[in-house]
Amino acid sequence: MMNHIRNFSIIAHIDHGKSTLADRMIQLCDLVTAREFKDQLLDTMDIERERGITIKSQTICLPYTARDGNTYALNLVDTPGHVDFSYEVSRALASCEGALLLVDAAQGVEAQTLANLYLAMENDLVVIPVINKIDLPSAEPERVTFQIEEDLGLEADLIQMCSAKNGTGVAEILEAIVTHLPPPKGSIDAPLQARIFDATYDSYRGTVISCRIINGSVKQGDQIVLMSTGASHRVEEVGLFRLRKEPCKQLSAGEVGYILAGIKSVGDAKPGDTITLRDRPCAVPLAGFREVLPVVFSSLYPIAADDYEDLVAALEKLQLNDAALSFQKDSSAALGFGFRCGFLGLLHLEVVQERLEREFDISLILTVPSVRYRFTLTDQTEIMVDNPAHFPDPSKIARTEEPYIKASILIPERYMGAVMNLCMERRGENTNYHYPTPGRIEFTCELPLGEVIYDFYDRLKSITQGYGSFDYELLDYRSSDLVKLDILVNGEVVDALSQLVHRSNARERGLSACEQLKEEIPRQMFKIAIQAAIGTTIIARTNVSALRKDVTAKCYGGDITRKRKLLEKQKAGKKRMKTVGNVEIPQSAFLSVLKRDAD
Known part of the structure; x- marks a missing residue:
């Protein structure tokens, strides 16, 4: 039985055709009729379809009759392509024996192609390279074949050519999976060991656990234990993933399927965790379980204060489907009550915001995204701060540190100067580069994460x-000179616009925020000062001019003192008005500051 199972993933850079190839495979295995078929069959969210990206990994079991006459169960564990979701990719790959490495025939090997290949190699997977989009006018399969041999060190004999869009070469890929990928190993008689690689929430049945059975078997009525928490649950149903969930009697070693056990939230079934039987537990959990940690933080506030209770319910429901989302209560003098949320990256943040606005119909304001900084105080205690509101007293700070990343950037040679300037602007260090193939440069650079989370990816795409x-x-974490940048409107600090920034960038960031606020805040009867400050030091300022009534319009001729008297009276009134005037900041002003100026 296990000889007729193949577990594999499709890995690639974004937009190299993973979902399209999966669609063709599903059609070739006759799992969907022509009438029911639609593009991106495995992508279930509207956002995934609109953006053309995979956000949640999906699984499907394809029954394939090979040319040798045998029917094989091909378990395809689909993976997201974006760097924010690389944790999901690593968990999915740990559940497979092989992977299809998809490369675009026009674009060639890219940064995440390399990153995903390294992930596959770490998991000792057999990799079959596939060159996709060979039907494009700009396709260069010979050049890409050379890149795969030289850059990736994979054998040219294994390379499969295909066009997932029109189905050319897909049958040959299915044959290559059966021929070149090894069957799973494991023993059906050993105690149950199953690895969770994903979990989704069903409103009627609770958490649906996606798992790979490494050893043993599990069936309805078994008492299972999640080894990271020790929680015990009774199995209600097991089954295989087709286009719809298909119940079966039991899942055995080597198979990929789902388990329903009345688990109340996705957070209880963590990816990478090991499932075993309560009555006959395995000796040790499978390697690879770790907590997924958020790296980008932002506060969410409802535009209408009445929507707060709806936002509470919406976040709780969303967390059932997205275990990587974390949140805690927060409040702001300017924006009222909200939540401080942790995300895996900026794309994750955008997806969560969009899902909250679409699925739950809540209009939101986000504060400036920040990362988690480490502060060592004078009494040697260490604290982690991700919210400017919790910035410690500067007189008590002994050392400040910020997280760094190692960025790998693959670009055509002609953009080298522009990309190097971009990295230098963002305080890049230890830069080096090499030429994987003629005309292309792989550029590596160590950058502060706080400089990357704004618009680095957009700028990179623009200049290249x-x-x-x-x-x-x-x-x-590395030592850094961090300061808290406050924005003051009419002398009052607007806490929602405070940011933690490097001292060298503080004036530029403050001036940009002031200029954007000036455009958005409507003029009043008095002059409004918009200032950026570090502590009590003002580092940038701009003014919103007052609306003025022409009080001298009624003066025809006569002495100048009459006009002066009227102007002085108006000036005194404006001054008095400024001291008692309250400036209402429109919601658009908050949003404009969050969208950092790309110039």
Whole structure:
């Protein structure tokens, strides 16, 4: 039985055609009729379809009759392509024996192609390279074949050519999976060991655990234990993933499927955790379990204060489906009550914001995204701060540190100067580069994460005209000169606009925020000062001019003192008005500051 199972993933850089290839495979295995078929079959969210990206990994079991006459169960564990979701990719790969490494025939090997290949190698997977989009006018399969041999060190004999869009070569890929990928190992008689690689939430049945059975078997009625928490649950149903969930009698060693056990939230079934039986437990959990840690933090506030209770319910429901989302209560003098949320990256933040606004119909304001900084105080205690509101007293800070990443950037040679300037602007260090193939440069650079989370990826795409690709991994914390930048409107600190920034960037960031606020805040009857400050030191300022009534319009001729008297009276009134005037900051002003000026 195990000889007729193949577990594999499709890994690639974003937009190299993973979902399209999966669609063709599903059609070839007759799992979907022509009438029911739609593009991106495995992508279930509207956002995934609109953006053309995979956010949640999906799984499907394909029954394939090979040319040798045998029917094989091909378990495809689909993976996201974006760097923010690389944790999901690593968990999915740990559940497979092989991987299809997809490379675009026009774009060639890119940053995340390399990163995903390294992940596959770490898991000792057999890798079959596939060159996709060979039907494009700009396709250069010979050049890409050379890149795969030289850059990736993979054998040219294994390379499969295909066009997932029109189905050319997909049957040959299925044959290559059966021929070149090894069957799973494991013993059906050993105690149950199953690795969780994903979990989703069903409103009627609770958490649906996606798992790979390494050893043993599990069936309805078994008492299972999640080894990281020790929680015990009774199995209600097990089954295989087709286009819909298909119940079966039991899941055995080597198979990929789902388990329903009445688990109340996705957070209880953590990816990488090991499932075993309560009555006959395995000796040790499978290697590879670790907590997924957020790296980007932002506060969410409802635009209408009445929506707060709806936001509470929406975040709790969303966390059931997205275990990587973390949140805690927060409040702001300017924006009222909200939540401080942790995300895996900026794309994760955008996806969560969009899902909250679409699925739950809540309009939101986000504060400036920040990362988690480490402060050592004069009494040698260490604290982690991700919210400017919790910035410690500067007189008590002995040392400040910020997280660094190692960025890998693959670009055509002609953009080298512009990309190097961008990295230098963002305080890059230890830069080096090499030429993997003629005309292409792999550029590595160590950058502060706080400088990357704003618009680094957008700027990179702009200056390389879309040809640059970017991947990163977290390194460590390094000493840095951090300050808290406050924005004052009419002398009052607007806490929602406070930021933690490096001292060298403080004036530029403060001036940009002041200028954007000036454009958005409507003029009043008195002059409004918009200032950026570090502590009590003002480092940038701009003014919103007052609306003025022409009080001298009624003066025809006569002595100048009459006009002066009227102007002085108006000036005194404006001064008095400024001391008691309250400036209402429109919601658009907060949003404009969050969108950092790209110039």
